[in-house]
Amino acid sequence: MAKRISQETFDDVVRENITEFDMDPEEAVKEAVQQFESQAWLKCLILQKAFPNNLCLPRVDLTNIVKTRPKASACGDQGPKHEILQTLDALQKSLGSAAPQEAAEYLVSFSEQCQGQVASRYLAAQKGAYPVVLSACHQALAEDQGFLVKSLNALAALTDGQPDLLDAKGLQLLVATLKEHVAVAEVTCSGLRCIRHVCLKHEQNRQNLVKAGILPLLTGAIERHSCRADVVKEACSAMRIMTFDDDIRVPFGHAHDHAKMIVQENKGLKILIEAAKAFPDNPALLGELCGTLSRLAVRNEFCQEIVDLGGLNIMVTLLADYVDHQELVRQVLGALRAIAGNDDVKDAIVSAGGTDFIVMAMTRHLSSPQICEQSCAALCMVALRKPDNSRVIVEGGGALAALQAMKTHPKQVSVQKQACLLIRNLVARTQAFSQPILDMGAERLIIEARAKHRECDDVAKAALRDLGCKVELRELWTGEKGNLAL
Structure with missing residues (x-):
């Protein structure tokens, strides 16, 4: 350590x-x-x-150390301090003297100094910035909406990477703000950004906010401001984080429960897909929407609902129209991978030509390990228990593309593992594909993946076994009584 x-x-x-x-x-x-x-x-x-x-x-x-020399304040009544602390002092004085114009200027400066500077916002938090900024937010409720936006932006900047700062008063303030100012896009956008920052890697904040009624406010923000890309994007990000299980301090979270609540109680899937239809020319936002859909596809019926609402057609169209937009392609592939957990959806993806576009995306972005991984994983799900789908994938060049990805990224364990899984699923129920895939050089690549990456051992052996290659399958324990030899 x-x-x-x-x-x-x-x-x-x-x-x-x-x-x-x-x-x-x-x-x-x-x-x-x-x-x-x-x-x-x-x-x-x-x-x-x-x-x-x-x-x-x-x-x-030294990550949280401000690597500059403290400077004397402009008024000269204090010793040397770092710029962020001088701004904090000035903000506190302006709030105490009821000078909203000055306070607004200091809030903007404070936000700028916190953004992108981990050490500055960490130092500010250590020196009591949270109660000062929260006080500004409370005071802003009685001022104009512009002052409220600046206060919320300062709170968002301060809590970025520091979700532990949020307390009960802050939580109540955020929920109340989103309820009372739901019609104001700028306030809603800033409030959603705060929600996103205080929920990332903090399970307790997520649960507390859900109990306080934040989920209908997230979906409601998208419905209310369906023409504002910035609001929709912030709401999507916040919604997606509600389905994370990323807090190592808790044994398990409520990610699955939150996803169900968003879909079943708040019409989350319909709202997201309608939003995607409203922004056909905004690839950055479309990527956020697809990423959020993938987090909500946690049940068989949810996957089917996405297809029924037109989500699959949107995803296939995006792969066709934005194949050169790498980040959007990655998000779409992740969404296809998620909804392919439903066996009926697997067939729908093939019928819509989805596998051809997945292979095209992997071939186009062969240098990207993330896209290669997601492409192999999506094809792997479509081929699982579906020999007819496997035939379409093999004939469409999917197996060859996967092996090319293994050659291109020999050190990327995720790519190697997903490619091995794909090869295994392609031949598991259709042995006729084994020899053509072996002729592409699959055996050597799978053996190399197994030798280099311990994580690939089981999936590589399964792929080799189903390809008909010679592989040692040791029986570690037969269940018989007697001495155990390790």
Whole structure:
């Protein structure tokens, strides 16, 4: 585990380099970074000599350190402080003196300093920025909507990567804001951004917000502002995060339950597909919509509903029209992979020509491991338990494209694994395809994948077995009593 130091400790070293060694500020900061990293290496060497069998990570974590020299404030009534803290002090004073114009300017400055600067917003949070910004949001409710937007933007910037900052008062404020200002697109967009930031990697915040009624507000925002791409995009992102299970601090989350609630109680699928129809020329937004649909396709009937609502036709059309738009293609492939969990949808994808477009996308973006992985995974799902679909895929060049992906990305375990799974599904129920696929060089590529990647061992053996290749299948335990030999 990397060692962390405080901002004060780092600033003291920078100050010492300037005063004691007559360095300029930029040089002093650079030297301070090198000092801490060198100390970590030295400590590691000492530990390795004392404990030669122990592994040591020679690293010090400076991610959350602002690597600039603190400056004196403009008014001169305080000691040197980092710019973000000076802005925070000024914001707090302007809020206390009821100067909304000044406060609005400081909110904008604060947001700009937090955005894209992890260390600055971390330092601000450590020095009590959250209650100040939350106070600005509460005060903004009595001011004009422009001030409210700036306050919410500051809150979103501060909580980006710091969802633990949200408390009960903040949660109530966000829900109330989205309810009371639902007709104002700018306020809604800023509020949704806050929701997205406080829910990412934080299961408790997600559950608390769902209990507070956030899901109908997300779908309602899309319906109300169906012509505003920015609002729809933020609502989609927030909705998708509600279905994540990304908080390592909890044993399991409510991702599946949240997805069901969005679909069954809030007409989520219909709203998303209607939104996709409204923005045919916005690939960035269409990618967000497809990504959200893939997160909601968690049940057999949901997959079929997406097809019935016209979602499949939209996805196939997007692959045809935007095949060169890499990120959109990746999202569409993920959505096709998700809905292909339904056996009837597998056939619908083939009937719509979806497999041909998937192969075309993989061939066009062969250099992208993400697209190769998603393409193989989507074809793998379509071929599962469906020999007729396997024939269409093989005749359409799917097997050859998958093997080309294995050749192109030998170090990408995800690509190798999904390609092995695809080959296995193609031949599992149709042995006639084995020899043509072997003639393409499949055996050598699968053996190499198995040798390089432990994660591929089982799927590679399954593929080799169903291809008719010689493979050792060890029986680890027969269930008989007696001594066990490892």
